[in-house]
Amino acid sequence: MAAETTSAHRERPALDPGAAARLSGWLRSYRPMPGIPDELFGADRRPRDNWLALLGGVAEFAEEEFNTRFAMATRHIRDTGVSYRVYGEEHERLWPLNSLPLVLSETEWSEIAAGVEQRARLMEALLQDIYGEASLLDEGALPAAALTGSPDFLRSMRGVKPRGGRYLQIYAADLGRGPDGRWWVLDDRAQGPSGAGYALENRLVLSRAFPMLYNSMNVQRLAPFFDQLRQGLAAAADRADPRICLLTPGPFSETYFEQAHLARYLGFLLVEGADLVVSDAKAYVRTIAGLKRADVILRRVDADFIDPLELNSRSRLGTPGLLEAVRSGGVSVLNMPGSGVLESKALLGFLPKLCRRLLDEELRMPNTATWWCGQTAERELVERHLDTVAIAPAFQGLGPDGVSTRPRLMSDLTDEQRGAFMRHWADRPGDYVGQEVVRLSTTPTLRDGQLAPAPFVLRVYAAATPDGIKIMPGGFCRTSEREDVRAISMGADVRTTDVWVIGDRPVERVTLLGGQDQVKVRRITGHLPSRAADNLFWLGRYLERAEATLRLVRSLCTSLMDSEAALHASGETLSKLQEILIDWGALDEEDPGDSASQATNRALLHRDTFGSVISLVRAARRTASSLRERLSADFWTLLTSLESRLENSSDALQSEAEALQCVEASLQTLAALAGLSQENMNRGAGWRFLDMGRRIERGINTCGFVRRLAGGTATIDDLDLLLDLVDTQITYRSRYLEGLALTPVRDIVMLDTLNTRSVGFQVLALKSHLESLPNLVEDGMPEAPLRIITPLAAEIATEEAEDLTEAKVFELEGELMNVSSAIEDRYFLQGANAVPTVKLAGLA
Amino acid sequence: MIYRVRHRTTYKYERTSTYARCVFRLQPENSDRQTVSQHAVTTSPRASSAIQRSGPFGEATLTVVIEEPHKTMVVEANSIVEVHSRAIDPGRPSDAWETIRTQSLSVESIEPTSPAAFLYPSVRVPIADPITDYGRESFAPGRPIVDAASELMRRLHDDFTFDPEATKVSTPAADAFGARRGVCQDFAHIMISALRGLGLPAAYVSGYLRTRPVDGRRDLTGSDASHAWVNVWCGREWGWVGFDPTNAVYAQDDHIVLAIGRDYSDVAPIDGILMSPGDQAIKVEVDVIPSPELASQRPSYARAAPISAAS
Secondary structure: OOOOOOOOOOOOOOOOHHHHHHHHHHHHHOOOOOOOOEOOEOOOOOEOHHHHHHHHHHHOOOHHHHHHHHHHHHHHHHHHOOOOOOOOOOOOOOOOEOOOOEEEEHHHHHHHHHHHHHHHHHHHHHHHHHOOOOHHHHOOOOOOHHHHOOOOOOHHHOOOOOOOOOOOOEEEEEEEEOOOOOEEEEEEEOOOOOOHHHHHHHHHHHHHHOHHHHHHOOEOOOHHHHHHHHHHHHHOOOOOOOOEEEEOOOOOOOOHHHHHHHHHHHOOEEEOHHHEEEEOOEEEEEEOOEEEEOOEEEEOOOHHHOOOOOOOOOOOOOOOOHHHHHHOOOOEEEOOOOHHHHHOHHHHHHHHHHHHHHHOOOOOOOEOOEEEOOOHHHHHHHHHOOOOOEEEEOOOOOOOOOOOOOOEEHHHOOHHHHHHHHHHHHHOHHHEEEEOOOEOOEEEEEEOOEEEEEEEEEEEEEEEEOOEEEEOOOOEEEEEOOOOOEHHHEOEOEEEEOEEEEOOOOOOOOOOOOOHHHOOOOOOOOOOEHHHHHHHHHHHHHHHHHHHHHHHHHHHHHHHHOHHHHOOOOOHHHHHHHHHHHHOOOOOOOOOOOOHHHHHHHHHHOOOOOOOHHHHHHHHHHHHHOOOOOOOHHHHHHHHHHHHHHHHHOOOOOOHHHHHHHHHHHHHHHHHHHHHHHHOOOOOHHHHHHHHHHHHHHHHHHHHHHHHHOOOOOOHHHHHHHHHHOOOHHHHHHHOOOOOOHHHHHHHHHHOOOOOOOHHHHHHHHHHHHHHOOOOOOOOOOOHHHHHHHHHHHHHHHOOHHHOOHHHHHHHHHHHHHHHHHHHHHHOOOOOOOOOEEEOOOOO | OEEEEEEEEEEEEEEEEOEEEEEEOOOOOOEOOEEEEEEEEEEEOOOOEEEEEEOOOOOEEEEEEEOOOEEEEEEEEEEEEEEOOOOOOOOOOOOEHHHHHHHHHHOOOOOOOOHHHHOOOOOOOOOOHHHHHHHHOOOOOOOEHHHHHHHHHHHHHHHOEEOOOOOOOOOOHHHHHHHOEEOHHHHHHHHHHHHHHOOOOEEEEEEEEOOOOOOOOOOOOOOOOOEEEEEEEOHHHHOEEEEEOOOOEEOOOOEEEEEEEOOHHHHOOEEEEEEOOOOEEEEEEEEEEEHHHHOOOOOOOOOOEOOOOOO
16 A cells, blocks of 8 residues: 555535535434434434545545546546456446445554454364364363364364464454444454455545545555564464465355456455365475475455365365365465364354353453354243244354244244244244344435445454454444345445544655665566466457457458459458358358358357457456466456457447457557557566467468468469468568568468568577576486477478478477467366376275 | 284376385274284385374374385285173163263363264365254154164165275265265264264274174175275264164174274275375275184185276
8 A cells, every 4th residue: 555644633624515515414414323322413312523534535526526536536447456357247347336434533443353362262262172172062061062063163173283383374254343332343354255356446536536635534544454464474484485375265256256356455465275285294385496395375265265185175176185284284274274164153152151250351342142053041031032033043044944044033933934943943942042132223325426334244353363363443334325224134235435544643654665674686486386377378369369360350351341452352362251250160161140240240259169259368368367366457447348349249239340450459559459469468477378379379370371361372362362361461571572472471480580471480589588587406318398398499490482382381380289289287176197186086 | 813914006007106205004903802813014116114103093004105216105014903802781771862962062081092082074074954854753752862873874784885986985875874884984984973963973994894604603794895984973882882774783803903083084094195196006905804714714815896896
């Protein structure tokens, strides 16, 4: 976060008349719900100071300007940030953002922070006991069955000491303000709490939209917390300069972009289960330079899925043997597998007693009154009040009656559901808790220029560090749109809100220069993981393929528009073009389109053919979305804008002229992307793989064009088209005033290494990339890809254009494909030699 | 009774596997009901690493990694086990089943032998209304637990057909229940589901069964592969009692315990992942030879079971 200062003392200049009118209008019409605490109006029914300051600041903007500022900042972040969703999907953002933050005073915050800090310590102590001595159970303070019902109680982790000594690296509590105005804990999050990345993003939006307001309010910064989180993780490693990974379930996870964003922000390696391998009870990341130690793994994958060998054998998200590595201290996985047991509602009722027992302190912040019905007295109590308490599953996962995982009121159930519930309740009361019905307090939101109260839940994060537990000064706040404020109906129509903790004094300048002496200068940012190399390579290939397809379509278009060429429209050259497009899967062989103009449209926009431009661009975007933490915001924006241009053009291109316009614009975007990768990516291995993908694809494509258009029977039209397709018209014309002839065309397209579009140039570039990449074994021997490319380069250098028969070109094309396979085998996870892991099947 | 057990499993892969990481649970349990005097596991190809330890439910596990490329993997376990006679007298009084239900929710122990560990649905044993209702017919209010569980076991044996062709290792319990047929794994899963549905603690036992008739005892079903049955917690007095619904007998000295867990997935004798494209086939040979024959007869792998024909 950029260094910023705030004014030394808060001045509140008188509002101009318009602003004053807006402010008083909001306050007059604001109607908190009766009997429910509200953030704007305190218990004394007067607006709180911080809120007045905020609303006063907001009122300074005319409604339209406020909305525009907010919308622009939101859109910018959305285009580049963590919330990007696949185009055309129903939800653009998981949780849309409210324009007003939740504002809390430092005094209030210190109470919240102290409560969450204590609870984080309590949770840590609880895990230490459950997975250690289990003295709480022996003493009868906690019944065994209140733990064993949780799928996250991992029996195999009992007696395992986490390396670094801690179970919880990051813990979060969902809070609500109860009717008495106090803060209550509604739920505990200990598995791998999500949302911190969204909190960062929300802050970014609001501070960009209203920088003056933000700076004038002494809002506590979030950045220091993330630094502490990083230090906490580093402390769990057993060597200096550890490699820290963020383990993600992958791009199909609904919070994947948040994870990618966090990984990039924190400087961690984003890995999936298949990127890791366990050997000699240590965890390693597969990189292009071989296996590299993974010291600490911050997991966002549920524990059950992290090791298909020991836990859920159906998991495709984990790494076989990872628990073995955890057990022997070869890796730190945080939060420790098994921590999720803390999320069981069955535990809530025991916490006040456990807090006294474990910490010798009174629980500072109460949680929702909860009765685990595995106990006879509690069951009877709940039974007596079945109409007024909420019933919830005692443990994670689907409710035992298959009805609901959330708290429900009996009165909200259908007769059938109630019948099912009563049966299960009688047989298996331990599957349920009864909970006091919580009514959430409200916070102001601006909707259509009106100030309206919305019920909210506040998630507060705690990180363990060598200096104790640190609390993020802010949080991830969700509001419900519904008037019904019972906590139990939260879930649908949820929006999110930034959380501002307002200091009494100016916020200290955030400086990133601290500890300068400890920072070692380095130019390479670690080894490139094999998966990232794979994705970059294919991103390069898709982009190049899309470009080549666009050139084919452009030639199709122009030949249609050119009156002279139209004479050839039914001619050989044009049908060759169509053939290529069919071969490339851009046109459906069965149904290439009745007219050339229809074919143009289809090759460009048809979603059902894998080789159409739109399909290729989508593939590129999908590939790039797995690389979010490695691509610049500009790159991403260009790529998504290209996709949306094509999506928006679908079925809309009436004429060749329109099609041509779309093609030209798309080619320009691709050129900008190519330029960005040449000029804005540093020359690490990542760039090399992106570029190699492009070079391989271009080389192979060009060989194909030459075989079809520069064979022994090539016409002038064919050669002309070839030069168009490989973008070498101008070079050729300036070099050969004599006009088109077969041999010089072959030379310039295949062999001329000064022509950046020639096959020869691609081969030389590939060779230089491969020479720069790391070797697995330092024995001085070239690796397989280099063994293929080196003779190929020599051949290109010595070949003469006269001898370039179709067979020869075909051979070169084959060699390039071999280079591609060799690269995949050597560097990627998914190469031809890589084989899927499968389960042993059958009853042994 | 002393048994010699040979358990040989052969995996054949369509294509070469370059890597396998497996967990073996092939060492019979050492407990007050049986003593293991000898035990050894060999693999072919040989393992590049092997770690022995105790699994979550106290079972002995051996985790091996095989890095030698192979198309066939053979795992052979040899054990000599003495099963101490433990006659079960179903006439002895036991607590009402409702009492067991309440007791098991309040037990203090979290150790693997605690009934609390076996109360809840598990990966392979979900709780399903039809199965619970089937079980309920044997559980009239106030009926002693041993009595009720025995009847449930007999009903399962009578109502269900042992049929190795009907199910596979991955068949869900509910499907086998619907078809009224399956192998010992299915019988056990269904009985466990019914009991847990009623709030009673029930565990899955993997093990072996005497292969050949001795002393005029009848031959038992499912003896040419590993076997499975059910442990039911019958209160503090009785403790865990083994019920074999496949044969409608109590697990006494014909049954040798390998491992106990919540369901098959906790105790599969061999579990693992390998890197190999293509199909695999498995052959299991189990020989359980009681002591009278131990000295005189050389063990043979008489019966080879095809892939789905486990008991």
